[in-house]
Amino acid sequence: MKYLIETIGCQMNVCESDTLSEALSDYEMLKVSNVSDADIIILNTCSVRSQAEQKAFSYIGRIEDLKKQNPNVKVVVIGCMAERLGTKIRKRFKSVDLVLGIKDIDKFALKIVNLCKFNTVNSDVLVNNTSQIISYVTIIRGCNNFCSYCVVPFVRGREVSLDNQTILNQCQKFVQNGTKEIMLLGQNVNSYKYGQTNFVSLVRDICKIDGLKRLRFMTNHPKDLSDELIELIANEKKICHHIHLPMQSGSNKILKAMNRKYTYEYYLELVYKLRTKVPEISITTDIIVGFPEETDKDFNDTFEAIKNIRFDGLYVFKYSPRPNTKASNMLDDVPLEEKKNRLSIILNEANKISSEIVSSMVGKTLEVLTDNFYDNTLEAKTKSGRKVFIKNANKDYLGKILNVCIEESKVHSLFGNIVV
Numbered sequence: 001m002k003y004l005i006e007t008i009g010c011q012m013n014v015c016e017s018d019t020l021s022e023a024l025s026d027y028e029m030l031k032v033s034n035v036s037d038a039d040i041i042i043l044n045t046c047s048v049r050s051q052a053e054q055k056a057f058s059y060i061g062r063i064e065d066l067k068k069q070n071p072n073v074k075v076v077v078i079g080c081m082a083e084r085l086g087t088k089i090r091k092r093f094k095s096v097d098l099v100l101g102i103k104d105i106d107k108f109a110l111k112i113v114n115l116c117k118f119n120t121v122n123s124d125v126l127v128n129n130t131s132q133i134i135s136y137v138t139i140i141r142g143c144n145n146f147c148s149y150c151v152v153p154f155v156r157g158r159e160v161s162l163d164n165q166t167i168l169n170q171c172q173k174f175v176q177n178g179t180k181e182i183m184l185l186g187q188n189v190n191s192y193k194y195g196q197t198n199f200v201s202l203v204r205d206i207c208k209i210d211g212l213k214r215l216r217f218m219t220n221h222p223k224d225l226s227d228e229l230i231e232l233i234a235n236e237k238k239i240c241h242h243i244h245l246p247m248q249s250g251s252n253k254i255l256k257a258m259n260r261k262y263t264y265e266y267y268l269e270l271v272y273k274l275r276t277k278v279p280e281i282s283i284t285t286d287i288i289v290g291f292p293e294e295t296d297k298d299f300n301d302t303f304e305a306i307k308n309i310r311f312d313g314l315y316v317f318k319y320s321p322r323p324n325t326k327a328s329n330m331l332d333d334v335p336l337e338e339k340k341n342r343l344s345i346i347l348n349e350a351n352k353i354s355s356e357i358v359s360s361m362v363g364k365t366l367e368v369l370t371d372n373f374y375d376n377t378l379e380a381k382t383k384s385g386r387k388v389f390i391k392n393a394n395k396d397y398l399g400k401i402l403n404v405c406i407e408e409s410k411v412h413s414l415f416g417n418i419v420v
Protein backbone atom coordinates (compact mmCIF):
# COMPACT_ATOMS: atom_id res chain seq x y z
CA MET A 1 0.00 0.00 0.00
CA LYS A 2 1.44 3.36 -1.03
CA TYR A 3 0.39 6.67 0.41
CA LEU A 4 1.15 10.34 -0.12
CA ILE A 5 0.78 13.04 2.52
CA GLU A 6 0.25 16.65 1.48
CA THR A 7 0.62 19.04 4.40
CA ILE A 8 -0.80 22.56 4.63
CA GLY A 9 -0.06 24.83 7.59
CA CYS A 10 2.42 25.21 10.40
CA GLN A 11 5.31 23.15 11.80
CA MET A 12 2.84 21.42 14.12
CA ASN A 13 1.11 20.00 11.05
CA VAL A 14 4.44 18.97 9.50
CA CYS A 15 5.31 17.22 12.75
CA GLU A 16 1.93 15.47 12.90
CA SER A 17 2.31 14.32 9.28
CA ASP A 18 5.74 12.90 10.17
CA THR A 19 4.28 11.10 13.20
CA LEU A 20 1.51 9.66 11.05
CA SER A 21 4.07 8.51 8.46
CA GLU A 22 6.02 6.75 11.16
CA ALA A 23 2.86 5.03 12.43
CA LEU A 24 1.87 4.00 8.89
CA SER A 25 5.32 2.54 8.30
CA ASP A 26 4.63 0.21 11.26
CA TYR A 27 1.77 -1.15 9.13
CA GLU A 28 4.20 -1.59 6.22
CA MET A 29 2.66 1.24 4.25
CA LEU A 30 5.07 2.97 1.88
CA LYS A 31 5.37 6.70 1.47
CA VAL A 32 5.57 8.12 -2.07
CA SER A 33 5.98 11.66 -3.30
CA ASN A 34 4.13 11.40 -6.61
CA VAL A 35 0.34 11.58 -6.49
CA SER A 36 -0.06 9.15 -9.39
CA ASP A 37 1.89 6.46 -7.45
CA ALA A 38 -0.38 6.65 -4.39
CA ASP A 39 -3.13 4.23 -3.40
CA ILE A 40 -4.12 6.62 -0.69
CA ILE A 41 -3.85 10.41 -0.61
CA ILE A 42 -3.84 12.08 2.80
CA LEU A 43 -4.34 15.82 3.06
CA ASN A 44 -3.36 17.39 6.40
CA THR A 45 -5.23 20.68 6.68
CA CYS A 46 -5.04 23.98 8.56
CA SER A 47 -7.83 26.30 9.73
CA VAL A 48 -5.85 29.19 11.17
CA ARG A 49 -6.45 31.40 8.14
CA SER A 50 -9.18 31.27 5.52
CA GLN A 51 -6.47 31.18 2.80
CA ALA A 52 -5.23 27.83 4.15
CA GLU A 53 -8.77 26.43 3.97
CA GLN A 54 -9.19 27.67 0.37
CA LYS A 55 -5.92 25.96 -0.52
CA ALA A 56 -7.20 22.69 0.94
CA PHE A 57 -10.51 22.97 -0.95
CA SER A 58 -8.72 23.53 -4.23
CA TYR A 59 -6.37 20.57 -3.55
CA ILE A 60 -9.35 18.27 -2.89
CA GLY A 61 -10.95 19.61 -6.10
CA ARG A 62 -7.87 18.53 -8.08
CA ILE A 63 -7.90 15.13 -6.41
CA GLU A 64 -11.55 14.68 -7.47
CA ASP A 65 -10.39 14.70 -11.11
CA LEU A 66 -7.71 12.15 -10.34
CA LYS A 67 -10.23 9.92 -8.59
CA LYS A 68 -12.43 9.94 -11.70
CA GLN A 69 -9.52 8.33 -13.59
CA ASN A 70 -8.65 5.96 -10.75
CA PRO A 71 -11.70 5.27 -8.55
CA ASN A 72 -9.68 2.87 -6.34
CA VAL A 73 -7.54 5.62 -4.87
CA LYS A 74 -8.60 6.53 -1.31
CA VAL A 75 -8.74 10.15 -0.16
CA VAL A 76 -8.39 11.06 3.51
CA VAL A 77 -8.65 14.58 4.93
CA ILE A 78 -7.18 15.11 8.41
CA GLY A 79 -6.25 18.02 10.69
CA CYS A 80 -7.80 21.26 11.90
CA MET A 81 -10.03 21.93 8.90
CA ALA A 82 -11.30 18.35 9.02
CA GLU A 83 -12.24 19.02 12.65
CA ARG A 84 -13.99 22.28 11.87
CA LEU A 85 -15.64 21.53 8.53
CA GLY A 86 -15.86 17.71 8.48
CA THR A 87 -19.56 17.57 7.54
CA LYS A 88 -19.18 20.21 4.83
CA ILE A 89 -16.18 18.38 3.31
CA ARG A 90 -18.06 15.06 3.24
CA LYS A 91 -21.11 16.69 1.62
CA ARG A 92 -19.21 18.76 -0.92
CA PHE A 93 -16.62 16.21 -2.06
CA LYS A 94 -17.87 12.74 -2.88
CA SER A 95 -14.29 11.71 -3.59
CA VAL A 96 -13.31 11.99 0.09
CA ASP A 97 -13.42 8.57 1.78
CA LEU A 98 -12.49 9.54 5.31
CA VAL A 99 -12.41 12.76 7.34
CA LEU A 100 -10.50 12.70 10.64
CA GLY A 101 -10.57 15.76 12.91
CA ILE A 102 -7.48 16.72 14.86
CA LYS A 103 -8.97 15.44 18.12
CA ASP A 104 -8.77 11.93 16.60
CA ILE A 105 -5.02 12.29 16.10
CA ASP A 106 -4.07 9.21 18.13
CA LYS A 107 -6.31 7.02 15.96
CA PHE A 108 -5.28 8.40 12.54
CA ALA A 109 -3.04 5.50 11.50
CA LEU A 110 -5.40 2.74 12.59
CA LYS A 111 -8.43 4.31 10.90
CA ILE A 112 -6.50 4.82 7.67
CA VAL A 113 -5.24 1.24 7.72
CA ASN A 114 -8.78 -0.04 8.32
CA LEU A 115 -10.02 1.99 5.39
CA CYS A 116 -7.47 0.40 3.06
CA LYS A 117 -7.48 -3.19 4.30
CA PHE A 118 -9.00 -4.62 1.15
CA ASN A 119 -6.41 -3.15 -1.21
CA THR A 120 -3.44 -5.13 -2.50
CA VAL A 121 0.09 -4.41 -1.33
CA ASN A 122 2.63 -3.38 -3.91
CA SER A 123 6.16 -3.56 -2.59
CA ASP A 124 8.15 -2.18 -5.51
CA VAL A 125 8.53 1.30 -4.05
CA LEU A 126 11.43 2.30 -1.84
CA VAL A 127 10.60 2.98 1.79
CA ASN A 128 11.58 6.47 2.82
CA ASN A 129 13.35 5.60 6.06
CA THR A 130 16.37 7.84 5.78
CA SER A 131 17.29 9.46 9.07
CA GLN A 132 16.18 13.03 9.59
CA ILE A 133 18.87 15.52 10.51
CA ILE A 134 16.27 17.81 12.06
CA SER A 135 13.31 16.19 13.83
CA TYR A 136 10.15 17.77 15.22
CA VAL A 137 8.59 16.66 18.48
CA THR A 138 5.20 17.88 19.68
CA ILE A 139 5.19 18.40 23.45
CA ILE A 140 1.87 20.15 24.00
CA ARG A 141 -1.38 20.14 22.05
CA GLY A 142 -4.21 22.66 21.98
CA CYS A 143 -4.33 26.05 23.61
CA ASN A 144 -6.07 27.75 26.54
CA ASN A 145 -5.35 31.33 25.59
CA PHE A 146 -8.30 32.27 23.41
CA CYS A 147 -6.68 35.16 21.61
CA SER A 148 -9.74 36.84 20.21
CA TYR A 149 -8.83 36.24 16.52
CA CYS A 150 -7.68 32.63 16.81
CA VAL A 151 -9.55 29.45 15.93
CA VAL A 152 -6.98 27.05 17.43
CA PRO A 153 -8.65 26.51 20.86
CA PHE A 154 -11.87 25.60 19.01
CA VAL A 155 -10.37 23.11 16.58
CA ARG A 156 -7.44 21.69 18.59
CA GLY A 157 -9.16 21.90 21.97
CA ARG A 158 -7.71 22.82 25.36
CA GLU A 159 -4.05 22.52 26.24
CA VAL A 160 -2.76 19.00 26.92
CA SER A 161 0.91 18.44 27.82
CA LEU A 162 2.31 15.11 26.69
CA ASP A 163 4.09 12.67 29.01
CA ASN A 164 7.65 13.92 29.58
CA GLN A 165 9.09 10.39 29.56
CA THR A 166 7.45 9.64 26.19
CA ILE A 167 8.89 12.89 24.81
CA LEU A 168 12.36 12.02 26.11
CA ASN A 169 12.16 8.50 24.65
CA GLN A 170 11.09 9.90 21.30
CA CYS A 171 13.95 12.43 21.28
CA GLN A 172 16.43 9.70 22.22
CA LYS A 173 15.14 7.49 19.40
CA PHE A 174 15.52 10.31 16.88
CA VAL A 175 19.09 11.03 18.01
CA GLN A 176 20.01 7.33 17.83
CA ASN A 177 18.72 7.36 14.24
CA GLY A 178 20.92 10.31 13.25
CA THR A 179 19.01 13.41 14.27
CA LYS A 180 21.30 16.30 15.17
CA GLU A 181 18.72 18.95 15.93
CA ILE A 182 15.34 18.67 17.64
CA MET A 183 12.60 21.25 17.41
CA LEU A 184 10.01 21.07 20.20
CA LEU A 185 6.57 22.17 19.07
CA GLY A 186 3.40 23.44 20.66
CA GLN A 187 1.01 26.37 20.33
CA ASN A 188 2.54 27.67 23.56
CA VAL A 189 5.53 25.56 24.64
CA ASN A 190 6.15 27.80 27.67
CA SER A 191 3.04 26.53 29.44
CA TYR A 192 4.14 22.87 29.22
CA LYS A 193 3.48 21.08 32.53
CA TYR A 194 3.36 17.34 33.11
CA GLY A 195 3.41 16.27 36.76
CA GLN A 196 6.45 17.96 38.30
CA THR A 197 8.03 18.66 34.90
CA ASN A 198 7.70 22.15 33.47
CA PHE A 199 9.09 23.44 30.19
CA VAL A 200 12.46 24.46 31.63
CA SER A 201 13.05 21.08 33.28
CA LEU A 202 11.93 19.25 30.13
CA VAL A 203 14.37 21.24 28.00
CA ARG A 204 17.16 20.58 30.52
CA ASP A 205 16.51 16.83 30.38
CA ILE A 206 16.43 16.73 26.57
CA CYS A 207 19.71 18.66 26.38
CA LYS A 208 21.36 15.83 28.35
CA ILE A 209 20.85 13.39 25.46
CA ASP A 210 24.26 12.31 24.14
CA GLY A 211 24.69 13.02 20.46
CA LEU A 212 22.07 15.77 20.32
CA LYS A 213 23.78 18.88 18.96
CA ARG A 214 21.01 21.46 18.89
CA LEU A 215 17.60 22.15 20.41
CA ARG A 216 14.99 24.66 19.29
CA PHE A 217 11.41 25.27 20.35
CA MET A 218 8.39 27.22 19.20
CA THR A 219 5.96 28.95 19.68
CA ASN A 220 6.57 31.09 22.75
CA HIS A 221 3.81 33.22 24.21
CA PRO A 222 5.30 36.48 25.56
CA LYS A 223 3.13 36.34 28.70
CA ASP A 224 4.63 32.93 29.65
CA LEU A 225 8.31 33.42 28.75
CA SER A 226 10.05 33.12 32.13
CA ASP A 227 13.35 34.58 33.35
CA GLU A 228 14.37 31.01 34.16
CA LEU A 229 13.98 30.03 30.51
CA ILE A 230 15.95 33.08 29.35
CA GLU A 231 18.77 32.05 31.74
CA LEU A 232 18.68 28.54 30.34
CA ILE A 233 18.89 29.80 26.74
CA ALA A 234 21.91 31.87 27.79
CA ASN A 235 23.70 29.01 29.58
CA GLU A 236 22.83 25.74 27.83
CA LYS A 237 25.10 25.36 24.79
CA LYS A 238 22.74 23.07 22.87
CA ILE A 239 19.86 25.56 22.83
CA CYS A 240 19.83 27.56 19.61
CA HIS A 241 19.93 31.31 19.89
CA HIS A 242 16.64 31.92 18.18
CA ILE A 243 13.26 32.68 19.67
CA HIS A 244 9.96 33.08 17.85
CA LEU A 245 7.97 35.51 19.99
CA PRO A 246 4.73 36.65 18.32
CA MET A 247 4.10 40.33 19.10
CA GLN A 248 0.99 40.66 16.84
CA SER A 249 0.67 44.44 17.34
CA GLY A 250 2.56 47.40 18.77
CA SER A 251 -0.65 49.11 19.92
CA ASN A 252 -1.83 48.43 23.47
CA LYS A 253 -5.43 49.08 22.44
CA ILE A 254 -5.22 46.36 19.78
CA LEU A 255 -3.27 43.95 22.02
CA LYS A 256 -6.07 44.26 24.57
CA ALA A 257 -8.75 43.66 21.93
CA MET A 258 -6.75 40.63 20.77
CA ASN A 259 -6.74 39.32 24.38
CA ARG A 260 -2.96 38.87 24.25
CA LYS A 261 -2.56 39.65 27.98
CA TYR A 262 0.58 41.81 27.66
CA THR A 263 1.37 45.36 26.69
CA TYR A 264 3.90 46.60 24.16
CA GLU A 265 6.07 47.87 27.04
CA TYR A 266 6.08 44.39 28.61
CA TYR A 267 7.05 42.86 25.24
CA LEU A 268 9.85 45.40 24.84
CA GLU A 269 11.15 44.51 28.29
CA LEU A 270 11.33 40.84 27.25
CA VAL A 271 13.29 41.77 24.13
CA TYR A 272 15.67 43.78 26.31
CA LYS A 273 16.16 40.88 28.75
CA LEU A 274 16.74 38.40 25.91
CA ARG A 275 19.28 40.62 24.16
CA THR A 276 21.07 41.43 27.40
CA LYS A 277 21.43 37.78 28.45
CA VAL A 278 21.97 36.38 24.94
CA PRO A 279 23.46 39.20 22.82
CA GLU A 280 23.51 37.21 19.57
CA ILE A 281 19.92 35.95 19.89
CA SER A 282 17.72 36.20 16.83
CA ILE A 283 14.13 37.26 17.54
CA THR A 284 11.38 36.62 15.02
CA THR A 285 7.72 37.52 15.30
CA ASP A 286 4.20 37.41 13.87
CA ILE A 287 2.17 40.54 13.10
CA ILE A 288 -1.50 40.91 12.20
CA VAL A 289 -2.54 44.03 10.30
CA GLY A 290 -6.08 45.33 9.85
CA PHE A 291 -7.51 43.93 13.09
CA PRO A 292 -10.98 45.45 13.86
CA GLU A 293 -10.70 49.12 14.81
CA GLU A 294 -6.99 49.30 13.94
CA THR A 295 -6.63 53.03 13.21
CA ASP A 296 -3.76 54.70 11.37
CA LYS A 297 -2.30 55.51 14.78
CA ASP A 298 -2.52 51.87 15.96
CA PHE A 299 -0.88 50.73 12.75
CA ASN A 300 1.81 53.37 13.14
CA ASP A 301 2.52 52.08 16.68
CA THR A 302 3.16 48.64 15.16
CA PHE A 303 5.33 50.10 12.42
CA GLU A 304 7.40 52.08 14.96
CA ALA A 305 7.73 48.96 17.16
CA ILE A 306 9.14 47.03 14.20
CA LYS A 307 11.64 49.79 13.43
CA ASN A 308 12.57 50.00 17.10
CA ILE A 309 12.98 46.27 17.83
CA ARG A 310 14.50 45.35 14.45
CA PHE A 311 13.28 41.75 14.29
CA ASP A 312 15.49 39.22 12.55
CA GLY A 313 12.44 37.86 10.77
CA LEU A 314 8.77 38.62 10.63
CA TYR A 315 5.59 36.96 9.36
CA VAL A 316 2.82 39.42 8.63
CA PHE A 317 -0.82 38.52 7.98
CA LYS A 318 -3.94 40.44 6.99
CA TYR A 319 -6.66 39.96 9.58
CA SER A 320 -9.61 37.85 8.48
CA PRO A 321 -12.43 36.81 10.83
CA ARG A 322 -12.42 33.15 11.87
CA PRO A 323 -15.59 31.36 12.95
CA ASN A 324 -16.47 31.13 16.68
CA THR A 325 -13.79 33.62 17.69
CA LYS A 326 -14.59 36.70 19.74
CA ALA A 327 -13.15 38.97 17.05
CA SER A 328 -15.58 37.54 14.49
CA ASN A 329 -18.31 39.48 16.36
CA MET A 330 -16.35 42.73 16.01
CA LEU A 331 -16.81 44.99 13.01
CA ASP A 332 -14.16 44.05 10.40
CA ASP A 333 -13.85 47.73 9.54
CA VAL A 334 -10.43 48.02 7.88
CA PRO A 335 -11.01 47.81 4.09
CA LEU A 336 -9.16 45.03 2.28
CA GLU A 337 -7.16 47.50 0.19
CA GLU A 338 -5.97 49.20 3.38
CA LYS A 339 -5.03 45.84 4.92
CA LYS A 340 -2.97 45.06 1.80
CA ASN A 341 -1.35 48.48 1.99
CA ARG A 342 -0.41 48.00 5.67
CA LEU A 343 0.91 44.53 4.97
CA SER A 344 3.17 45.78 2.22
CA ILE A 345 4.47 48.68 4.36
CA ILE A 346 5.43 46.22 7.12
CA LEU A 347 6.95 43.74 4.67
CA ASN A 348 9.09 46.42 3.02
CA GLU A 349 10.42 47.58 6.36
CA ALA A 350 11.00 44.01 7.58
CA ASN A 351 12.91 43.14 4.39
CA LYS A 352 15.02 46.28 4.69
CA ILE A 353 15.93 45.41 8.30
CA SER A 354 16.61 41.76 7.44
CA SER A 355 18.88 42.80 4.51
CA GLU A 356 20.86 45.07 6.84
CA ILE A 357 21.20 42.32 9.46
CA VAL A 358 22.39 39.68 6.97
CA SER A 359 24.77 42.02 5.16
CA SER A 360 26.46 42.74 8.51
CA MET A 361 27.28 39.00 8.68
CA VAL A 362 29.35 39.02 5.47
CA GLY A 363 32.99 38.29 6.28
CA LYS A 364 32.15 36.50 9.53
CA THR A 365 32.65 32.80 10.21
CA LEU A 366 29.48 31.15 11.51
CA GLU A 367 28.72 27.69 12.81
CA VAL A 368 26.05 25.92 10.77
CA LEU A 369 24.26 22.56 10.66
CA THR A 370 23.80 21.25 7.12
CA ASP A 371 20.39 19.69 6.61
CA ASN A 372 19.74 19.46 2.87
CA PHE A 373 21.64 18.84 -0.36
CA TYR A 374 20.57 19.50 -3.94
CA ASP A 375 22.17 20.74 -7.19
CA ASN A 376 25.65 20.50 -5.57
CA THR A 377 24.47 22.94 -2.91
CA LEU A 378 24.39 22.30 0.81
CA GLU A 379 21.64 24.05 2.72
CA ALA A 380 22.40 24.82 6.35
CA LYS A 381 21.18 26.81 9.34
CA THR A 382 23.06 28.97 11.79
CA LYS A 383 22.29 28.67 15.49
CA SER A 384 20.17 31.78 15.08
CA GLY A 385 18.10 30.02 12.41
CA ARG A 386 19.44 31.92 9.36
CA LYS A 387 19.64 29.91 6.13
CA VAL A 388 23.11 29.51 4.64
CA PHE A 389 23.79 28.07 1.19
CA ILE A 390 27.15 26.46 0.38
CA LYS A 391 27.57 26.09 -3.38
CA ASN A 392 29.77 23.47 -5.12
CA ALA A 393 29.73 21.43 -1.93
CA ASN A 394 30.33 17.79 -1.20
CA LYS A 395 27.33 15.72 -0.08
CA ASP A 396 29.54 14.04 2.57
CA TYR A 397 29.17 17.20 4.63
CA LEU A 398 25.40 16.67 4.97
CA GLY A 399 24.31 16.40 8.63
CA LYS A 400 27.52 17.98 9.92
CA ILE A 401 28.22 21.00 12.09
CA LEU A 402 30.65 23.16 10.12
CA ASN A 403 32.23 26.58 10.22
CA VAL A 404 31.33 28.64 7.18
CA CYS A 405 32.84 31.91 6.06
CA ILE A 406 30.01 34.16 4.81
CA GLU A 407 30.80 35.64 1.38
CA GLU A 408 27.47 37.10 0.30
CA SER A 409 24.00 37.95 1.59
CA LYS A 410 20.49 38.33 0.17
CA VAL A 411 17.33 39.62 1.92
CA HIS A 412 16.99 36.65 4.27
CA SER A 413 19.80 34.28 3.31
CA LEU A 414 23.55 33.91 3.44
CA PHE A 415 26.04 32.29 1.06
CA GLY A 416 29.45 31.05 2.06
CA ASN A 417 32.25 28.50 1.94
CA ILE A 418 33.33 25.85 4.40
CA VAL A 419 36.30 26.79 6.57
CA VAL A 420 38.52 23.72 6.75
Ligand code: SF4
Nearest residue numbers: 143146147150152187
Ligand atom coordinates in the same frame (compact mmCIF):
# COMPACT_ATOMS: atom_id res chain seq x y z
S1 SF4 B 1 -1.73 31.56 21.95
FE1 SF4 B 1 -3.40 32.67 20.96
S2 SF4 B 1 -2.75 32.75 18.79
FE2 SF4 B 1 -1.55 31.13 19.76
S3 SF4 B 1 -2.73 29.26 19.41
FE3 SF4 B 1 -3.34 30.05 21.43
S4 SF4 B 1 -5.16 31.28 21.01
FE4 SF4 B 1 -4.13 30.96 19.06
